[in-house]
Amino acid sequence: MLRKSWVYLLISALLIGILAGCTGADTEKDKSDAKGEQTVKIGYFPNLTHIATIVALEKGYFKEAFGKGVKIETKTVANGGLFMEAMATKAIDIGTVGPGPLLNFYVKNPEYHIVSGAVNGGAVLVARDGTGISNLKDLDGKKVAIPVIGSTQDVMLRKALKDVGLKAKTSGGTVDLFAAAPADTAGLFIQKSVDAAATQEPWGYVLENQADGKLLLDWDQFAWGKESTNTVVAARKDFLDKKDLTKAYLSAHQKAVDFIQNNPEEAQDIVIAHLKELTGKELNKDEVNAAFSRLIVTTDVNEKVIQEMADISKEAGYIPSNKIDGLIDLSILKEASK
Template identity: 70%
Template sequence: MFVLSILTACASGEEEAKGNKEVNIGYFPNLTHIATIVALENDYFTEAFGTDVKVNTKTVNNGGLFMEAMATKAIDVGTVGPGPLLNFYVKDPNYHIISGAVNGGAVLVASEHSEITDLADLDGKKVAIPVIGSTQDVMLRKALQDVGLKPTINGGTVELVAAAPADTTTLFIQKSVDASATQEPWGYILETQAKGKLLLDWETFAWGKESTNTVVAASKQFLEDEDLSKAYLTAHVKAVDFIKENPNESQELVIKHIKGLTGKEINKEELQVAFERLEVTTEVNEGVIQEMADISKEAGYVTSNDINGMVQLEKLNSLEGK
């Protein structure tokens, strides 16, 4: 975690009343969180919140950890997949989607040893997912439904294996799994470094280009703070517009940012190909989100598929003039 701006201690009561606010922004260190990364690198959050607000960041590796951090107020707002968010929402309706961030950006890759050539061949196979209940888990279940298959934990024949995306290359090489439902750039890395075969690309996996992969999530408390929530969305929209207008520079910012966090430099070619497999957007496909809730209920992840009120786009729409 690092601090983007530091709240200066104020001696006067008037200045103290104005300040003393903090915002904790959460995100993943990967390409599907490019809007948050670009907003950080270009100081859009600092600019939008102003000097009276201290901005902290927290990175996590999966949606479950993100939502747990939000539940403990370690994260107020940030980018996450809709799957983990809706899993928490049906238990406690204090978490909301306030904008889209990325559509697509997820693929299904088969390992070289598996001899899988189509979806039906997943029968009896092991498929890696980032974490149980993740957005890619739900997308895989959608794809399996289309060919009459389901996971073993629901009486089916396809075994789900939870594994961090960064570990799937090793799993492919060790022949520990037969396929992987994953986000970019890990899908392309499986192709180039583990001889994986793209079984379903981002345009055909689950809901294709309509698949809402990453959204902006906010706690109810954060959303109800008019100034803070509008400031965040202002920075987010500015980042989305910048990425659309400057794709190459945006990719360079992702490489720089992730190297700063992890010490590892992403291959430029891999990132460029992966970038072409997603759409950066503020749009939210509520029909897809509802289908995700339906699938999550069927999987037993949630007891209800009633997510009425989870999507709150009023502030975003007012900023975009809708």
């Protein structure tokens, strides 16, 4: 059975949904208040792979970089689709999201851009014990959980399946992709409702240790391995046009990445405390530490991998075109990093 702390997390996911609906809900009349302050709306997931945003908030890096006269608002969301919808309605200006949902929106409306990397890796493929699955080819005819249709883990799974000659059912293949919130996947394993899961951390670790899961592909083997871009910094074009604000955000983001790389244990403690403040529940330190060992915090972006993600998304029918020239703009990051 799931440990009590993780049962709490399932409940916390509902609380996070409420938080997501309540934060950053102001109208877009003008990004300034009565005092003439500008407002920057930062979005992120309450998730380990969004550690750079969390650390930058908690360490005050954003506040320091923006300076006086800029008000910071935050909005938490549960998945990339909700993040991009919030960005489209201008409830989010800039923040961290998976590249899958971002490029899906970009192809339809090229006003959204990747302006930095945030995390590589951080996702694994886990099989349920008792399914007889010991390698990728054994997924033939099986049901595999993904966070949401079109998510980064969805695209990564399709890449892994393609490498062994398999396809998802929706693409004329035999593997059934089943959308489920990562926090619900352990319950699905216990109920034997799915045979495997492509998921981000710390949920992969939870499946292994609390739901009799067996690691099928570790983070450095799944899809593009260590080059698998899990999380990026995304921004709308109208925010990028305010170059000083974008540069300030990215300088704070770079500072957070440097801090995490040099102080991994303290960074993990910051995330645990931040998520406890959001949800009222505390993540297990050992689980977070183990999950953290399966990701790389970085500002790098592998453009070849992003293009391959677009190619796979087009093959899956998620987007009408795989032409993503202009999606990635790292020019301001380069200035901010000097």
